[in-house]
Amino acid sequence: MFAHRGLSLNAAENTILAFEHALLAGATHLETDVRASDDGIAVLSHDADFAVPGARIRVDRLRMAELRRINLGHGQPFAGLGEALDTFPDARFNLDVKSDAAVDATVEAVRAANATDRVLITSFSDERRARTVGQLPGVATSASASIVVRAFLAAELRLSGQVRRAMSGISAMQIPETMRSLRVLTPRFVRAMHAIGVEVHVWTVNDPAAMRRMLDAGVDGLVTDRCDLAVGVIAARS
Numbered sequence: 001m002f003a004h005r006g007l008s009l010n011a012a013e014n015t016i017l018a019f020e021h022a023l024l025a026g027a028t029h030l031e032t033d034v035r036a037s038d039d040g041i042a043v044l045s046h047d048a049d050f051a052v053p054g055a056r057i058r059v060d061r062l063r064m065a066e067l068r069r070i071n072l073g074h075g076q077p078f079a080g081l082g083e084a085l086d087t088f089p090d091a092r093f094n095l096d097v098k099s100d101a102a103v104d105a106t107v108e109a110v111r112a113a114n115a116t117d118r119v120l121i122t123s124f125s126d127e128r129r130a131r132t133v134g135q136l137p138g139v140a141t142s143a144s145a146s147i148v149v150r151a152f153l154a155a156e157l158r159l160s161g162q163v164r165r166a167m168s169g170i171s172a173m174q175i176p177e178t179m180r181s182l183r184v185l186t187p188r189f190v191r192a193m194h195a196i197g198v199e200v201h202v203w204t205v206n207d208p209a210a211m212r213r214m215l216d217a218g219v220d221g222l223v224t225d226r227c228d229l230a231v232g233v234i235a236a237r238s
Helices: 016-025 081-087 102-112 126-134 145-156 160-166 187-195 208-216 227-237
Strands: 002-004 029-036 042-044 049-052 055-058 092-097 119-122 172-176 199-203 221-224
Touching: 002 016, 002 199, 002 227, 016 029, 016 081, 016 227, 029 081, 029 102, 042 081, 042 102, 081 092, 081 102, 092 102, 092 126, 102 126, 119 126, 126 145, 145 160, 145 172, 145 187, 160 187, 172 221, 187 199, 208 221, 208 227, 221 227
Parallel strands: 002 029, 002 221, 029 092, 092 119, 172 199, 199 221
Antiparallel strands: 029 042, 049 055
């Protein structure tokens, strides 16, 4: 179960406090987003720009020291990826690399924390994902959007060889239940992924009834804003 940007009921998302709350609630993985500060530090932020009291800022135009002085709420500043990896040395992280500048910054932070074996790299850009993964030998990775489309079409057409080729080197498929009104999470697609040893994770699932439906469909992981609810759903099934 992946805590989407941590647990932000009483903490700003993608902050150390949000991650702490998620782990205390029972999350098994922390999902977060990586950008780069102006001085090339991997910073955890979903959005490129933010409205803060009295101003609007761009993450990539401020140095990390400046970002650390901004209060995002509950006394929490922007967090660096290295800081998060060091603060939670036993936690597993799902890292969505959001910008080209974040590639090298992410690699540097993961290497410095010796954390290759506890992170999963993803990105909507396959080029960006591949560049990151190429610098972290052995790291786990999930399919980018273009690979999802190719693998889904091949699976629905029962072209098992093409499914396997599309998913070469990929360890997880992270998808929404539907994409542009097209249902992606189909029994055939789940079976096709499992047949080649690929896990299926679905995002972003916040309703307990939907969580149960996803688990009934055979998914291996839930990406959720409400890990506190997901823990109960999963425990009840166990």
